[in-house]
Amino acid sequence: MKRPCDEIRDVLPTVVSGRAEPATEQAVQAHLAGCEACRAEAELIALLRRHPVAVPNGLEEQVLLAAAGPRQRRASRGFLPQLVAVAAAVVLTVLGIRLVRVAEPEPSPVAGFMDTPFQAFGPWAGSGAFTPGSVVLEELTEEQLELLLAEMES
Amino acid sequence: MPEEDAEVLARARAGDPAALEVLVARHLSDVYDVAARVLGDRDLARDAAQDAFVNALGALDRFRGDASFRTWLLRIAVNAARSLARREARRREVSLLAVDGLPDGGPDPAAQTSLRAEAGRVEAVLARLPEKQRLAVTLRVYQGLSFRDVGEAIGCSEGAARVNYHHGIKRLRELLR
Numbered sequence: 001m002k003r004p005c006d007e008i009r010d011v012l013p014t015v016v017s018g019r020a021e022p023a024t025e026q027a028v029q030a031h032l033a034g035c036e037a038c039r040a041e042a043e044l045i046a047l048l049r050r051h052p053v054a055v056p057n058g059l060e061e062q063v064l065l066a067a068a069g070p071r072q073r074r075a076s077r078g079f080l081p082q083l084v085a086v087a088a089a090v091v092l093t094v095l096g097i098r099l100v101r102v103a104e105p106e107p108s109p110v111a112g113f114m115d116t117p118f119q120a121f122g123p124w125a126g127s128g129a130f131t132p133g134s135v136v137l138e139e140l141t142e143e144q145l146e147l148l149l150a151e152m153e154s
Numbered sequence: 155m156p157e158e159d160a161e162v163l164a165r166a167r168a169g170d171p172a173a174l175e176v177l178v179a180r181h182l183s184d185v186y187d188v189a190a191r192v193l194g195d196r197d198l199a200r201d202a203a204q205d206a207f208v209n210a211l212g213a214l215d216r217f218r219g220d221a222s223f224r225t226w227l228l229r230i231a232v233n234a235a236r237s238l239a240r241r242e243a244r245r246r247e248v249s250l251l252a253v254d255g256l257p258d259g260g261p262d263p264a265a266q267t268s269l270r271a272e273a274g275r276v277e278a279v280l281a282r283l284p285e286k287q288r289l290a291v292t293l294r295v296y297q298g299l300s301f302r303d304v305g306e307a308i309g310c311s312e313g314a315a316r317v318n319y320h321h322g323i324k325r326l327r328e329l330l331r
Contacts, residue, residue, distance in 0.1 A: 051273040
């Protein structure tokens, strides 16, 4: 069975912090008026409570950033494959445009080369497939090659 | 009237970032206080507080509501601080909390000096308590947890939490005499 002082000391933090029920507070105050030891303990608790640890500046923002990180990564995990697919599509499209530009028989000052039908070049002609490579370049004269390179650079 | 934790939790679980901000703003000082008392080091306490929130907010789905959200969060803070203390393997004989961030004593320089000296003394004697006693005192005096919740947070029974608290208070009285 608890002694009165034990019961009082159990609830002292609640009373000192002002969170106790009025009846509890009255009972404790009445006890403290006649008990020096419990009054000393109440003063000690009041002393401790005067010195909470202050939260440093910037910690709230730091915590929010850190807490948001994993959640954002989890949220974006399902989106990543779509992102990769889109990026791959963009790369392929750009490559395709470049290949078509090289292969298309556009009007060009390179006489005799660009006027020649595209299908006439190489063993892959007419197959429907396009494999850029040395077959085309090997059939160019040195002059045609220089002109083509100059046009590509411009 | 402030929104109850349960309502904020429901919004946080649904992915509302504003709800996370509310939870952090509401509980950061308590979490930081506990971490600082366990570690006795301001920088480590920052890291522990951050770890505690990252762990807790990342595990909201596992919060069952057996205890209050605050008690659950403080238990995670205690664990984060202990884990960090083990990793750092630092001694806490001398508190490094004093000097910065202490309460303002008002415009009177003498009062400020006195308050700072008192705060430094309090921190120093708290740091000398064994960890469980220090935690029991911190969670009871500063956080207002019941002995049952103190036990839950530090991993012992309600009775052991009460004993640790009273031993800690007795030791503090001796040290501050």
